[in-house]
Amino acid sequence: MSKVETLATLSEVTATYNDAPALHKVDLDLPEGKIIAFCGPNGSGKSTALRVLRGLHSPVQGAVSVAGRHVSEWNPRDLAREVAMLSQSPQAPEDMTVYDLALLGRYSHRGRFAALTDTDRNAVDRALAATNMTGIATRTLGQLSGGQIQRAWIAMVLAQEAPHIFLDEPTNHLDIAHALDILDLVTRLNRENGHGFVIVLHDLNLAMRYADHVVLFDDGRIAGEGPTQDVLREEAIRTVFEIDCRIITLPDIDRPVIVPLKRCELSAICAAE
Amino acid sequence: MDGVIVWTLRLPRVVLAVLAGMALALAGALMQRALRNPLAVPSILGVSDGAALGVVTFLWLFSNESNALTVSVHWLPVAAILGACGLAALIAILALQDPRPNDPLRLILYGVAMSALAKAAVTLMMIIGPVYRAGQALRWLTGSVNAAHWSDVAVVGGGLFIAVPVLIMARLPLNQITLDAASAQSTGLAVNRSRVALLILSVLLTALAVSQVGAIGFVGLIAPQAARLYYGQFTLGYLVVTALIGGLLVLTADTVARMILYPLELPAGALTALLGAPLFLTLLTRRQNVQS
Amino acid sequence: MIRTLIFLVLALTLSCVASLHLGLRVYAPETVWSALNGGASTEEIIIRTLRVPRTIIGALTGAALAISGLLMQSVTRNPLAEPGLLGINAGAAFAVTVGLTVFALSSPLAIGALAVIGALIATALVFGFGLTLGPSGNTGPILLIGVTIAALLASLTQVMLLLDETALETLLFWLSGGFADRPLIMIWGGAIALPVALIACASMASGIDALRLDDQSAQGIGVGVTRIRLAALTLAALLAAAAVAMAGPVVFLGLIAPHIARRISDGSRGFFHLALITMLCGAVLAVLADILARLIVAPGEAPISAVLALVGAPFLMYLLRSRRAVAL
Numbered sequence: 001m002s003k004v005e006t007l008a009t010l011s012e013v014t015a016t017y018n019d020a021p022a023l024h025k026v027d028l029d030l031p032e033g034k035i036i037a038f039c040g041p042n043g044s045g046k047s048t049a050l051r052v053l054r055g056l057h058s059p060v061q062g063a064v065s066v067a068g069r070h071v072s073e074w075n076p077r078d079l080a081r082e083v084a085m086l087s088q089s090p091q092a093p094e095d096m097t098v099y100d101l102a103l104l105g106r107y108s109h110r111g112r113f114a115a116l117t118d119t120d121r122n123a124v125d126r127a128l129a130a131t132n133m134t135g136i137a138t139r140t141l142g143q144l145s146g147g148q149i150q151r152a153w154i155a156m157v158l159a160q161e162a163p164h165i166f167l168d169e170p171t172n173h174l175d176i177a178h179a180l181d182i183l184d185l186v187t188r189l190n191r192e193n194g195h196g197f198v199i200v201l202h203d204l205n206l207a208m209r210y211a212d213h214v215v216l217f218d219d220g221r222i223a224g225e226g227p228t229q230d231v232l233r234e235e236a237i238r239t240v241f242e243i244d245c246r247i248i249t250l251p252d253i254d255r256p257v258i259v260p261l262k263r264c265e266l267s268a269i270c271a272a273e
Numbered sequence: 274m275d276g277v278i279v280w281t282l283r284l285p286r287v288v289l290a291v292l293a294g295m296a297l298a299l300a301g302a303l304m305q306r307a308l309r310n311p312l313a314v315p316s317i318l319g320v321s322d323g324a325a326l327g328v329v330t331f332l333w334l335f336s337n338e339s340n341a342l343t344v345s346v347h348w349l350p351v352a353a354i355l356g357a358c359g360l361a362a363l364i365a366i367l368a369l370q371d372p373r374p375n376d377p378l379r380l381i382l383y384g385v386a387m388s389a390l391a392k393a394a395v396t397l398m399m400i401i402g403p404v405y406r407a408g409q410a411l412r413w414l415t416g417s418v419n420a421a422h423w424s425d426v427a428v429v430g431g432g433l434f435i436a437v438p439v440l441i442m443a444r445l446p447l448n449q450i451t452l453d454a455a456s457a458q459s460t461g462l463a464v465n466r467s468r469v470a471l472l473i474l475s476v477l478l479t480a481l482a483v484s485q486v487g488a489i490g491f492v493g494l495i496a497p498q499a500a501r502l503y504y505g506q507f508t509l510g511y512l513v514v515t516a517l518i519g520g521l522l523v524l525t526a527d528t529v530a531r532m533i534l535y536p537l538e539l540p541a542g543a544l545t546a547l548l549g550a551p552l553f554l555t556l557l558t559r560r561q562n563v564q565s
Numbered sequence: 566m567i568r569t570l571i572f573l574v575l576a577l578t579l580s581c582v583a584s585l586h587l588g589l590r591v592y593a594p595e596t597v598w599s600a601l602n603g604g605a606s607t608e609e610i611i612i613r614t615l616r617v618p619r620t621i622i623g624a625l626t627g628a629a630l631a632i633s634g635l636l637m638q639s640v641t642r643n644p645l646a647e648p649g650l651l652g653i654n655a656g657a658a659f660a661v662t663v664g665l666t667v668f669a670l671s672s673p674l675a676i677g678a679l680a681v682i683g684a685l686i687a688t689a690l691v692f693g694f695g696l697t698l699g700p701s702g703n704t705g706p707i708l709l710i711g712v713t714i715a716a717l718l719a720s721l722t723q724v725m726l727l728l729d730e731t732a733l734e735t736l737l738f739w740l741s742g743g744f745a746d747r748p749l750i751m752i753w754g755g756a757i758a759l760p761v762a763l764i765a766c767a768s769m770a771s772g773i774d775a776l777r778l779d780d781q782s783a784q785g786i787g788v789g790v791t792r793i794r795l796a797a798l799t800l801a802a803l804l805a806a807a808a809v810a811m812a813g814p815v816v817f818l819g820l821i822a823p824h825i826a827r828r829i830s831d832g833s834r835g836f837f838h839l840a841l842i843t844m845l846c847g848a849v850l851a852v853l854a855d856i857l858a859r860l861i862v863a864p865g866e867a868p869i870s871a872v873l874a875l876v877g878a879p880f881l882m883y884l885l886r887s888r889r890a891v892a893l
Binding site: 310 | 643644645694697706708709710712713714716717719720721723724727728817820821824861862865867868870871872873874875877878879881882885886
């Protein structure tokens with residue numbers, strides 16, 4: 001793969017779901033090699049933007065390019081080798097085992113008639129180890145808890161071994177310890193192997209702590225974009241989420257934390273605008 | 274004279290066509306909802322094949338060498354209803370005794386297997402038995418409304434008359450069951466009980482209609498789908514539209530069947546698909562174009 | 566797992582051997598053996614020209630329909646999907662009926678050719694309508710369109726046959742499906758279609774396995790969902806068309822053979838393995854049903870679809886009760 005400075009670009013992209021608008025003429029450049037968080041209120045268009053970027057949803061108008069090529073020029077296998085994606089509520093049969101699920105992530109690497117290679121097995125084993133699933137790899141999905149299922153899916157995405165990984169709310173169903181595990185894993189993969197991540201995150205504090213770069217969505221438009229601490233500021237959070245908050249630095253932690261206070265008064269929003 | 278013909282022949286025929294169409298369409302809608310499968314129709318629970326088995330058994334048992342029935346022909350619908358409900362009950366018992374009774378797929382598979390058995394039995398009985406009985410049975414199996422009496426109308430009408438208030442009372446569970454089983458359960462719906470109740474209602478409605486007009490196909494499958502495209506969400510209004518489309522479809526089919534090759538009359542059951550299919554395909558493509 | 570395959574191959578061999586011996590007349594093993602070695606007595610010629618072809622046609626048809634049904638159920642994720650839903654049988658019956666009533670074509674070869682043409686046109690019609698709805702991953706509409714077009718064609722056929730009773734008498738035999746007295750040349754259809762289909766299945770296997778996930782996730786790991794679905798349905802249609810040319814409209818087999826196969830295989834070996842087991846199950850079922858069809862209403866022959874139901878339905882129910890849950 002040739003080295004490109006931008007991971008993906010949206011220009012003038014408008015997208016809808018069954019005629020309901022989701023994105024309005026969005027322009028966006030995502031830098032390569034970073035952990036990028038998409039934040040914003042429910043229904044602000046962040047998941048749609050991710051799906052459009054991955055070629056899972058066609059925009060009504062506008063151009064989308066990802067990993068150096070227009071999204072429609074990619075064939076599905078090649079794109080999957082470049083960009084892996086975990087969607088929001090994925091579904092698999094209950095009698096499928098964790099190992100088999102992770103193995104499906106190797107789809108784009110396997111030849112049409114080829115048997116499993118050691119490369120495939122090793123990739124799956126690494127993915128299972130990274131997500132702490134090795135011990136229960138032979139269980140079926142029906143036997144797992146919600147958090148374990150989520151980690152099994154993340155193992156599938158990792159087994160894909162794509163240099164870029166898109167995650168739509170990966171911390172769904174996870175307790176705080178496992179959520180931190182996953183995001184620490186994301187950080188490690190980014191720092192050590194240079195994987196680029198785009199992650200839809202609901203929790204602003206997790207975004208503050210783990211993201212290098214944040215895109216803030218509001219009602220189908222982009223309300224802010226840039227390095228994390230430049231974007232997640234009290235005023236921006238107040239206008240986008242309509243809450244009052246304080247951003248404070250704590251000793252021993254290099255990133256500040258966001259403390260939500262209360263939903264702001266309607267008059268306060270008007271005043272802010 | 275014309276007045277008498279209209280009153281004793283035409284009018285009951287028209288009313289019966291409409292009512293039977295309504296019953297078949299409603300039954301289809303309930304079945305698709307309860308089993309969450311757009312291809313599920315009452316015949317999957319063995320209703321049509323059970324009724325056919327009832328009728329063929331009846332003809333087998335109660336007709337003599339000279340092709341005459343030894344009992345009154347009015348018992349024929351009873352045999353059909355008994356066959357339909359009997360086979361449906363058998364399928365239900367099999368499904369309930371299954372290790373995983375909550376899975377609609379298993380109910381469907383039991384239904385498919387038992388219906389196929391009943392159909393095979395019917396075919397074999399028609400082959401082994403004397404030819405004249407096969408002819409009688411075949412006429413019944415295609416389904417038609419041309420020998421309608423007011424008494425037939427009363428049977429189907431009575432069934433619908435009982436079903437309507439039940440459906441109105443059941444409108445909340447009907448909406449709720451659109452959710453997946455777990456979510457529906459957690460919103461307070463007794464999923465299994467509701468599903469069983471819907472299926473029973475659906476089987477009874479179909480059995481009544483089939484007993485009077487024979488196995489008119491396609492209405493139960495397509496009327497609910499067409500209503501969905503035309504009207505939208507699953508509500509009481511949707512059920513009304515479903516019933517109207519069903520009634521209209523059978524009525525038109527019967528009228529065309531009577532007129533098209535006059536004086537030869539075709540069975541209405543042969544024409545429901547001929548008329549309904551283009552209607553459905555038009556609705557399907559038109560809605561899609563509006564959307565895109 | 567290899568054991569299941571060996572067992573099924575053995576079962577198929579045994580049922581084929583039984584099929585050569587059993588029937589209205591039961592032949593001794595030596596007669597069958599000398600018939601296969603080119604004996605010239607009447608009995609031996611009967612075995613060679615009647616029993617052998619119908620056994621081969623039965624096995625090929627069963628195998629083709631079973632794989633066809635498996636492909637359809639797998640890519641649509643609907644357990645009720647079967648070849649008839651693509652309009653195959655209805656299209657074939659319609660074309661054959663038109664050929665007879667309008668063009669007076671009644672030679673077995675013409676009927677076989679018409680059946681294939683009708684089946685493929687009906688399928689093309691279903692796909693055509695399906696694609697006007699956009700290349701959506703949602704297969705609900707395709708199945709509904711299939712049912713609708715099948716019903717439409719069946720209805721037209723029924724009307725034509727009601728109007729022309731002699732046509733009904735001529736076609737009744739063909740329309741009820743069966744493996745006896747079929748034109749031999751049709752065997753080639755199945756003999757070519759099956760290996761090709763198996764290769765195609767092997768090449769699509771990993772994609773079809775991935776379709777067990779939801780469409781989004783399948784696309785995410787690089788599966789061309791729409792393309793693979795269309796390819797699988799086309800293959801299913803071709804197989805079913807080959808089957809209908811060989812044996813007329815045979816129902817039920819394509820529906821239940823995959824369900825039976827899923828319950829005797831352990832499910833973790835992937836699609837190609839399942840396809841092999843399904844194919845063998847289909848072939849065994851068809852040959853066994855054909856033997857029964859000769860015996861139960863002797864001296865007549867029972868329609869194969871009815872016998873298939875008699876054999877397959879109880880077996881399916883037995884498996885339903887005895888085994889663990891199996892997802893699609």
